[in-house]
Amino acid sequence: MKMTRRRFAAGALAAAGMTFSGCGRKAAAKGAVVGETYPKWSPGHFQVHMIYTGVAESQLLLFPDGTSLLIDCGDHPACNFGKHCVPILPDQTRHSGEWIARYVQRVNPNGRDVDYMLLTHHHADHGGCVSFHAGKATDGKYFLSGFGQAAEFLTFGTAIDRAWPDFADPIPLLPNGVVDNMRPLYEELERRGTSVEKFRLEKGSDQIRPRHGKAAGFAVEPLCSNGRILMPDGTVHDPLKEYFAEVKPKSFNENAMSIGMNFRYGKFAYYTAGDMQGIAHMPDGRRIDLESDMAKAVGRVEVAKMNHHGHESMPKALVAALQAKVYTAGVWEQRHLTKGTMARLSDLSLYGDGAKPLFEPGILPSHRLEEDAGSPWIAMSEPTCANGVHVVIDVQPGGAAYTVATVAAADESMRVLSVRRFLCG
Numbered sequence: 001m002k003m004t005r006r007r008f009a010a011g012a013l014a015a016a017g018m019t020f021s022g023c024g025r026k027a028a029a030k031g032a033v034v035g036e037t038y039p040k041w042s043p044g045h046f047q048v049h050m051i052y053t054g055v056a057e058s059q060l061l062l063f064p065d066g067t068s069l070l071i072d073c074g075d076h077p078a079c080n081f082g083k084h085c086v087p088i089l090p091d092q093t094r095h096s097g098e099w100i101a102r103y104v105q106r107v108n109p110n111g112r113d114v115d116y117m118l119l120t121h122h123h124a125d126h127g128g129c130v131s132f133h134a135g136k137a138t139d140g141k142y143f144l145s146g147f148g149q150a151a152e153f154l155t156f157g158t159a160i161d162r163a164w165p166d167f168a169d170p171i172p173l174l175p176n177g178v179v180d181n182m183r184p185l186y187e188e189l190e191r192r193g194t195s196v197e198k199f200r201l202e203k204g205s206d207q208i209r210p211r212h213g214k215a216a217g218f219a220v221e222p223l224c225s226n227g228r229i230l231m232p233d234g235t236v237h238d239p240l241k242e243y244f245a246e247v248k249p250k251s252f253n254e255n256a257m258s259i260g261m262n263f264r265y266g267k268f269a270y271y272t273a274g275d276m277q278g279i280a281h282m283p284d285g286r287r288i289d290l291e292s293d294m295a296k297a298v299g300r301v302e303v304a305k306m307n308h309h310g311h312e313s314m315p316k317a318l319v320a321a322l323q324a325k326v327y328t329a330g331v332w333e334q335r336h337l338t339k340g341t342m343a344r345l346s347d348l349s350l351y352g353d354g355a356k357p358l359f360e361p362g363i364l365p366s367h368r369l370e371e372d373a374g375s376p377w378i379a380m381s382e383p384t385c386a387n388g389v390h391v392v393i394d395v396q397p398g399g400a401a402y403t404v405a406t407v408a409a410a411d412e413s414m415r416v417l418s419v420r421r422f423l424c425g
Contacts, residue, residue, distance in 0.1 A: 044397030052409040053096040054088035057330030065213035069116040075146040076124035097149025118160040120274025122178040129177035141184040203234035223260040266399020267424035269301035275308040295321040310337040329361035346377035384417040
């Protein structure tokens with residue numbers, strides 16, 4: 001039998017008295033246990049919480065020292081998409097900004113105090129907007145939608161945006177419901193004492209860093225922003241520069257502008273890049289593919305969030321570069337996790353050892369389960385994701401091992417539904 005990195009990991013865990021745990025079985029090691037409440041964060045652990053609502057993407061990262069980073073907090077009318085809707089959880093009595101804030105307060109070691117908030121790009125499902133909201137703020141200057149609503153329940157030390165303060169990088173944004181809401185929100189946050197900054201795409205940046213103590217072996221590595229990609233040697237690759245100069249478009253898809261980062265802790269690495277995705281066609285027929293260019297910069301990781309909700313994203317070059325063992329996704333409608341994307345992610349020829357990745361998308365679109373029945377990626381998915389769940393990655397102190405758990409999203413119990421364990425490397 002060929003010894004793959006996952007078979008090696010399983011054997012090593014077994015030798016150490018640990019097991020992989022799936023749906024319906026309790027974890028053998030200390031930590032998350034199926035059927036029990038997900039344990040509180042403890043010092044030395046790095047956690048990624050993919051928060052499921054059914055209408056937005058949001059993730060909370062807790063650094064080994066307890067520093068908190070809320071990446072995206074959207075709200076938009078996905079609940080009105082008819083047959084394309086996925087379960088909206090816990091229910092529709094609150095907007096997603098409030099549900100997300102309540103989740104943060106349950107798991108954040110500093111409660112309502114969040115060190116960083118970061119908007120990857122200006123789309124409503126990531127930041128909220130002016131057309132779908134829970135009313136206006138007291139001063140009437142912005143709507144309680146996404147981050148705007150979360151700010152009613154949370155305080156933020158630093159807010160980071162890709163294009164603050166003039167929203168003109170790389171080109172001036174046309175009227176945009178997200179910007180129209182974020183601009184006055186940022187102004188209000190500054191009044192409250194939050195530092196509002198533009199994301200810095202530079203090697204060795206300490207813009208996002210542990211704030212509460214030491215975190216040996218932990219690093220935040222900027223990858224992309226505003227259509228530019230930070231290469232391993234520190235140079236910034238700008239694949240769209242020539243396109244903007246020659247074509248002079250008045251607008252460009254915000255997805256391509258997404259902020260992306262690698263988070264490293266010991267041997268563990270996590271990739272997340274919002275909706276990073278974009279194709280541009282030059283007048284001479286040349287094709288610019290931003291995601292394929294990203295493949296030259298990302299490096300190998302343990303866990304990766306799919307770009308653009310798994311919708312027509314993740315080209316072969318990027319999958320082969322990431323070599324992820326686990327994929328998550330911020331799914332909020334039935335059309336996500338498209339056939340082409342999932343076929344590429346489950347193509348074992350793209351993985352150096354031919355091992356099977358695990359898919360933990362938070363929700364498995366029902367029509368995709370029917371249409372793709374019998375396909376490899378269905379067998380590689382966590383069954384608990386069928387009904388909508390939060391996904392929590394917990395990296396052990398030192399970054400040599402981690403767990404991937406699904407947690408009930410239908411209520412606020414934080415009940416563990418499944419646990420799987422991995423060794424890094």
